[in-house]
Amino acid sequence: MELRTLRAFVEVIRCGGFTEAGKTIFATQSTVSKMVKQLEEDVGVQLIDRSGQRARPTEPGLLVYQRALDMLAMRDELLMQIGELHSFKRGVLRVGVPTVGGDTLFAPVIAEYRRRFPLIQINLIEHGSAHLHALLRGGDLDVAGILLPVESDLEFRKVRREPVVVLTPEGAYPARKASISLAELQDQSFLLFQQGFALNDMILAACHRQGFVPNVAMQSAQTRFIAKLVEARLGVAFMPRMVAMADRPGGVALLDLDxxxxxxxxxxxxxxxxxxxKAATAFIDLVHEIVADQ
Known part of the structure; x- marks a missing residue:
């Protein structure tokens, strides 16, 4: 039972004849007659009363007519939805954003994306770069914010380059001091992010290159909590400048990392x-429009 055959049958009932139905679906009268005959053979009963001047449905024919209308309507709705997906009026965007800096960098993009494409559902996951990469590789995300360098199985666009600054307790270093090296911090306690955060790996690798293993006093996934620990003089921390500027308490000073x-x-x-x-392509383009380095 094909939808085209059902369409021919419906038009015969609507138009009251085979010739008129043929004009509607751009087929000859004999073609329409054969299609309806095939439908009757498929269901095993007569569907059209051909005895009068107008073609009328039999009792089973009326049932088939009603169901055929439902099926054709579902077909039309499906085609419309596919068309909307193609033009990304509808759909789902599965996006991963980094826990560190994700709110500062991507929140304005997501807000504007929602405004432009209100019918697209956004499924958002926050995590470190390593975990987001695994989700991308497994097909659980369409696109994600990940620190460079990325693995060779990924395509990418550069978004933003931010210097990493050191958060220190206010007054711990002279006010005139603008930058500090890791070697000068080796006796300090380090407040780092949790495992799976790429910034951690960069800091630890740099310490190793300079010949020391830092004393990691605590690890957290929350930038503001880490900043408050610095204010409480439990150690020093490292963050992208824009993140540190947004989350810095009053008792914390920022130094450039040399x-x-x-x-x-x-x-x-x-x-x-x-x-x-297409929903993901539109998101990538919007990130480039709003926040990417030019």
């Missing part, structure tokens, strides 16, 4: 060989 190899290079990444929905 290490050219450490920077917060944020990218927007997606699977190299995966399908990228």
């Amino acid at each position: 290490d050219p190899d450490i920077a917060w290079d944020m990218s927007l990444a997606w699977r190299r060989d995966g399908y990228l929905p």
Whole structure:
């Protein structure tokens, strides 16, 4: 039972004849007659009373007519929804944002995306770069904010490069001091992010290059909590400048980190060989429009 056959049958009932139905679906009278006959053979009963001047449905024919209307309506609705997906009026965007800096960097983009595409459902996951990469690789995300460098199985666009600054208790260093090296901090307690955060790996690797293993006093996923611990003089911390500026309490000072190899290079990444929905493409373009470095 094909939808085209059901359409022919419906038009015969609507128009009251085979010739008129043929004009509606651009088919000859004999073609329409054959299609309806085939439908009757498929269901095993007569569907049209051909005895009068107008073609009328039999009792089973009326039932088939009503069901056929429902099926054709569902077909039309499906085609409309597919068309909306193609033009990304509807759909789902699965996006991952970094816990560190995700709110500052991507919240304005998500708000504008919602305004432009209100019918697209946004599924948002916050985590560190390593976990977001795993979700991308597994097909659980369409696109994610990940620190550079990214693995070769991902495509990416650069989004923002931010210097990493050191958060120290107010007054711990002379006010005129603008920058500090890791070597000068090796006797301090380090307040780092949790495992899976790429910034941690950069800091630890840089300490290793300078010949020491830092004393990690505490780890957290919350930037504001870490900043408050610095204010309480439990240690020093490291954050992208824009994050530190947004989350710094009054009792915390910021110093530039004197290490050219450490920077917060944020990218927007997606699977190299995966399908990228139009909803995700639109998000990538919007990130570039609103927050990406020019």
